[in-house]
Amino acid sequence: MQFKIDKVDNNARKGQITLEHGVVNTPAFMPVGTAGTVKAMSTDTVKKTGSEVILGNTYHLMLRPGMSVIEKAGGLNSFMNWEGPILTDSGGFQIMSLSKLCKISDDGVRFQSHIDGSEFFLDAKLSMEIQNSIGSDIHMIFDQCIQYPSTNDDVKAAMELSLKWAELSKRYFFKKKGRGLFGIVQGGVDPKLREFSAKELVDINFNGYAVGGLAVGEGQELMLATLDCTLPFLPKDKPRYLMGVGTPQDIVESVVRGVDMFDCVMPTRAGRHGQAFTKNGRINIRNAKYAEDNRPLDEESDCEASNTYSRSYLHHLFKSKEILGSMLLSWSNISYYQRLMQDLRLAINEGNLIETVNNMHDNWIKKNNI
Amino acid sequence: MQFKIDKVDNNARKGQITLEHGVVNTPAFMPVGTAGTVKAMSTDTVKKTGSEVILGNTYHLMLRPGMSVIEKAGGLNSFMNWEGPILTDSGGFQIMSLSKLCKISDDGVRFQSHIDGSEFFLDAKLSMEIQNSIGSDIHMIFDQCIQYPSTNDDVKAAMELSLKWAELSKRYFFKKKGRGLFGIVQGGVDPKLREFSAKELVDINFNGYAVGGLAVGEGQELMLATLDCTLPFLPKDKPRYLMGVGTPQDIVESVVRGVDMFDCVMPTRAGRHGQAFTKNGRINIRNAKYAEDNRPLDEESDCEASNTYSRSYLHHLFKSKEILGSMLLSWSNISYYQRLMQDLRLAINEGNLIETVNNMHDNWIKKNNI
Numbered sequence: 001m002q003f004k005i006d007k008v009d010n011n012a013r014k015g016q017i018t019l020e021h022g023v024v025n026t027p028a029f030m031p032v033g034t035a036g037t038v039k040a041m042s043t044d045t046v047k048k049t050g051s052e053v054i055l056g057n058t059y060h061l062m063l064r065p066g067m068s069v070i071e072k073a074g075g076l077n078s079f080m081n082w083e084g085p086i087l088t089d090s091g092g093f094q095i096m097s098l099s100k101l102c103k104i105s106d107d108g109v110r111f112q113s114h115i116d117g118s119e120f121f122l123d124a125k126l127s128m129e130i131q132n133s134i135g136s137d138i139h140m141i142f143d144q145c146i147q148y149p150s151t152n153d154d155v156k157a158a159m160e161l162s163l164k165w166a167e168l169s170k171r172y173f174f175k176k177k178g179r180g181l182f183g184i185v186q187g188g189v190d191p192k193l194r195e196f197s198a199k200e201l202v203d204i205n206f207n208g209y210a211v212g213g214l215a216v217g218e219g220q221e222l223m224l225a226t227l228d229c230t231l232p233f234l235p236k237d238k239p240r241y242l243m244g245v246g247t248p249q250d251i252v253e254s255v256v257r258g259v260d261m262f263d264c265v266m267p268t269r270a271g272r273h274g275q276a277f278t279k280n281g282r283i284n285i286r287n288a289k290y291a292e293d294n295r296p297l298d299e300e301s302d303c304e305a306s307n308t309y310s311r312s313y314l315h316h317l318f319k320s321k322e323i324l325g326s327m328l329l330s331w332s333n334i335s336y337y338q339r340l341m342q343d344l345r346l347a348i349n350e351g352n353l354i355e356t357v358n359n360m361h362d363n364w365i366k367k368n369n370i
Numbered sequence: 371m372q373f374k375i376d377k378v379d380n381n382a383r384k385g386q387i388t389l390e391h392g393v394v395n396t397p398a399f400m401p402v403g404t405a406g407t408v409k410a411m412s413t414d415t416v417k418k419t420g421s422e423v424i425l426g427n428t429y430h431l432m433l434r435p436g437m438s439v440i441e442k443a444g445g446l447n448s449f450m451n452w453e454g455p456i457l458t459d460s461g462g463f464q465i466m467s468l469s470k471l472c473k474i475s476d477d478g479v480r481f482q483s484h485i486d487g488s489e490f491f492l493d494a495k496l497s498m499e500i501q502n503s504i505g506s507d508i509h510m511i512f513d514q515c516i517q518y519p520s521t522n523d524d525v526k527a528a529m530e531l532s533l534k535w536a537e538l539s540k541r542y543f544f545k546k547k548g549r550g551l552f553g554i555v556q557g558g559v560d561p562k563l564r565e566f567s568a569k570e571l572v573d574i575n576f577n578g579y580a581v582g583g584l585a586v587g588e589g590q591e592l593m594l595a596t597l598d599c600t601l602p603f604l605p606k607d608k609p610r611y612l613m614g615v616g617t618p619q620d621i622v623e624s625v626v627r628g629v630d631m632f633d634c635v636m637p638t639r640a641g642r643h644g645q646a647f648t649k650n651g652r653i654n655i656r657n658a659k660y661a662e663d664n665r666p667l668d669e670e671s672d673c674e675a676s677n678t679y680s681r682s683y684l685h686h687l688f689k690s691k692e693i694l695g696s697m698l699l700s701w702s703n704i705s706y707y708q709r710l711m712q713d714l715r716l717a718i719n720e721g722n723l724i725e726t727v728n729n730m731h732d733n734w735i736k737k738n739n740i
Contacts, residue, residue, distance in 0.1 A: 036686065040693040065661065065686040072662050072682070079683055291435065292442050312442070313449055316406065316435040323410040323693055 001137070001180035001207050003239050007349050011231070011258035014348040017208075017239055019085040019137035020178030021077060024052045026239060026260040027344055029251065029337045030087060031268065035060045036070075036080040039268050040326040041334070043082045049303065049331065050338040053085040053137070055263045058130055059094035062120070063113045067133050075135030087263070088136035089243070090127045090169070090184075093145045093212070104144060106161065124168035132174040140210065141169035143184045148216040155188035159197050162186045166204055180207030182241060188213060189222050191229035198233035208239040211259075215245045224253055231258050248277065248340055249364065252357050255344050267337050271329035274318040277336040278306070281367035285329065290315040303335030371507070371550035371577050373609050377719050381601070381628035384718040387578075387609055389455040389507035390548030391447060394422045396609060396630040397714055399621065399707045400457060401638065405430045406450040409638045410696040411704070413452045419673065419701065420708040423455040423507070425633045428500055429464035432490070433483045437503050445505030457508040457633070459613075460497045460539070460554075463515045463582075474514060476531065494538035502544040510580065511539035513554045518586040525558035529567050532556045536574055550577030552611060558583060559592050561599035568603035578609040581629075585615045594623055601628050618647065618710055619734065622727050625714050637707050641699035644688040647706040648676070651737030655699065660685040673705030 005015040017024045031038045031046060033054045038046050046054065056076055061067075065079075073079035076086055092109070095102055099111035099120075108123025127142040143162040146154055166183050173181045183201035187193030201209060211230055214223045227242070234240055241261035242254050251262050267277065274286040278298040283290075285297075293311040301307050305328040317325030347356035375385040387394045401408045401416060403424045408416050416424065426446055431437075435449075443449035446456055462479070465472055469481035469490075478493025497512040513532035516524055536553050543551045553571035557563030571579060581600055584593045597612070604610055611631035612624050621632050637647065644656040648668040653660075655667075663681040671677050675698045687695030717726035 035690045035692060036683070037692050037694045040697075042694065042697065064690055065682070069662055069682055069686065073664055073680060079680070079686075081678055081683075292439055294443055308451055310443060310449070312435070312439055313406070313451075316439065316449075320405045320434055322405060322407050323696060324407045324412065326693060327410075327412065327697065 001178055003208070003237065005237070007351075009348045009351050009353040010256070012255050012344075012348050012353050013258060013260060014345050015239075015260065017180075018178065019053075019180070020176065021083060021085040021137050022052065024085055025345060027251075027255045027341055027348075028053060028261050029341045030055045030261065030263040031334050031337075032057070032263055032265045033080065033082070033086075034265075035064065036076060038330075038334070040272060040323070040330045041268070043080065045331050046082070046334065047084070049335040050342065051084075051334060053087060054082060056086050056088045056134060056136060057094055058088050058091035058127060058134065059098065061134060062091065062122075062130050063115055067130055071133045075133070077135060085137040086134070087138040088131045088134050088140065090140045090142040091122050091130070092127075092143045093244075095122060096145050096147075104161075106164070108142075109144075124165045125172040128169055128172040128174060137179055138208070139169075139173060139179070139181045141166045141181065141183055141206070143186060143212060145186070145213055145216075146188075148188070148213075148218050150188065152188075152190065155186075155190060156193055159186040159188075159193050163197065163200050166201055170204055170206070182206055182208040182210050182239075184210045184212040184243070185230055185234075186213050187230075189218055189226050191226070194226060194230040195233050198230055202233065202235060206238070208241060208261075209234045210241040210243050212243045214242065215250070220250060220253070223250070224257070227254060227257050227259070248337070249361075251337075251340065252344065252360055256353065256357055267333035268330045271331075271333040272326040274325070274329065275333075276314075276329050277333050281364070285311060285314045285325075286318050287315075297332055298336075301332070301335060301339070303332055303339075305329070305331040306335060371548055373578070373607065375607070377721075379718045379721050379723040380626070382625050382714075382718050382723050383628060383630060384715050385609075385630065387550075388548070389423075389550070390546065391453065391455040391507050392422060394455055395715060397621075397625045397711055397718075398423060398631050399711045400425045400631065400633040401704050401707075402427070402633055402635045403450065403452070403456075404635075405434065406446060408700075408704070410642060410693070410700045411638070413450065415701050416452070416704065417454070419704040420712065421454075421704060423457060424452060426456050426458045426504060426506060427464055428458050428461035428497060428504070429468065431504060432461065432492075432500050433485055437500055441503045445503070447505060455507040456504070458501045458504050458506040458510065460501070460510045460512040461492050462497075462513045463614075465492060466515050466517075474531075476534070478512075494535045495542040498539055498542040498544060507549055508578070509539075509543060509549070509551045511536045511551065511553055511576070513556060513582060515556070515583055515586075516558075518558070518583075518588050520558065522558075522560060525556075525560060526563055529556040529558075529563050533567065533570050536571055540574055540576070552576055552578040552580050552609075554580040554582040554613070555600055555604075556583050557600075559588055559596050561596070564596060564600040565603050568600055572603065572605060576608070578611060578631075579604045580611040580613050582613050584612065585620070590620060590623070593620070594627070597624060597627050597629070618707070619731075621707075621710065622714065622730060626723065626727055637703035638700045641701075641703040642696040644695070644699065645703075646684075646699050647703050651734070655681060655684045655695075656688050657685075667702055668706075671702070671705065671709070673702055673709075675699070675701035676705060
């Protein structure tokens, strides 16, 4: 894979990642396609939002449908009918947050499926094999994520184990033209551990670097502080990916600091629960005040779901538990996120990111915080 | 509204109904948009299936979102973003099957909402007012549907009351260019009552005639026998609509007898439950044998949902309870129904309906009955 930066504004960067299945403009937001589908959206609709890369979850896909099915389909792209790039996580995060009876050793993790209790073992080698079968464009190293808060000793041990697994991941990574492997910086909210982890990973040398273990309850201030003491130790010429983040504000603040990639379930999950991101703030469409509001969600939006259907109709769909409500708000929210990324890329390109971000903040404060 | 027949093959007819919101080619199948949405489908997708008219349920819409919301939106077309023709039922059928504490008098029906128990009263006049507010192209008279089986006295009384309400419906119908009012023949499975009901309705004179009170448990044989003793008493130059029907076989048999219009929740409801209508028969996509079947549902289909996604992927979506599964199978099933209607129209046009229908039957028997 290739990463080209064509504009820098303070610490922020605008660039392109060229991958096997296409080009991704950064800063980029990746909709989450947990189980081989961005929930309640067709791939055509995902594409219409301007999304250029989606995320697949190794943990979910290895349990269901299982690797043999995805291999027979020729990989996740053809299985789910998505032609563009895919990034897969390593499975580590979900094993530790979703599975039952999870036992970690230096060798890997033994765990039981949250679906049917069947037992699995996952290590760096198998994670690489699975991501190769999935055929994703960007693979993530196998790492240990621990809960927040944890003791400093536990955070350090998990970080060190993750470094060992990072080396193994690189050893077992299946190289391919247009494919990359990203390291994941761990170390909780401890600046020294983060610095150590970052430097060690850079020594191993990856195609990109993710910051993991954040957005797990530490709050925005601590998350940004941790970014501030991590990013300076990552090479400028490689993409940087903040995993599992976040709100529009989180993304904006992180782009300012030099992050290039994001993923989050927030826009689709919020959409399925009747929460809509709009130019006028974040709104709960189930609120009675929208029952007779004939204005579209967001008149200025170029997204069909945002500018066509009335708030009154969307309110009705959610009150009636109609699937179309989830379909339309997921679509509208992903479009909102992609417009945000586009605005940020444009601002970096024109050298006025700080001014643009300040205006966004003022607007959010005025509008009740998105 | 206008009805033009351009070809007849035995009793079957191919024609066009010209309505306020567009032209409908008959024989026609109308997807059901119960609460202002064809479940799990966008209106764009409904249009792509070749559907030219959809059905809205007066009972559901009057309870939620309620008439004031739909009036403020300027009618159901703009509320739900559907540009084509809409047929609305009168509310009678759902009141009697869904509502609580339903009390019928000569004047109308008092009932409690199945949603929140609130009390409503509906009569022919109000049903016409509501259908006018909805702004549908075809209105149905307010009638009394009774359960099957019922005593002959009850069937006769309901049929007679429905005739009285038919007259009132015509009196209170809001005439408009491109809009029509259909009478509904009742009388259970009694040929004499059906004949009487049909003749009386024809005397009142409607723009079209529906056959109601069928597909309620009497079975296909009795349903077709009842059609056989009803249709001869309906004028040849007006459209005939068999309400709430049915399976592909039901539709084919009824078209042969001279029915022009159908509606049924079957394709969308079956789709949400993992049942797919295909050229190779009706299949349950949740069946384990599809887990690794990489063939599309129906290769010959021109529907994207049927010819793009593999059975394996669809199986996975249903196993994982992903919304996209319901979206794709509802789409695929409505497309199947619309292709069936197109095949029937073509066969009538070419004068080989009976041969075509015999081939369909042979195929269905071979393929395990659709």
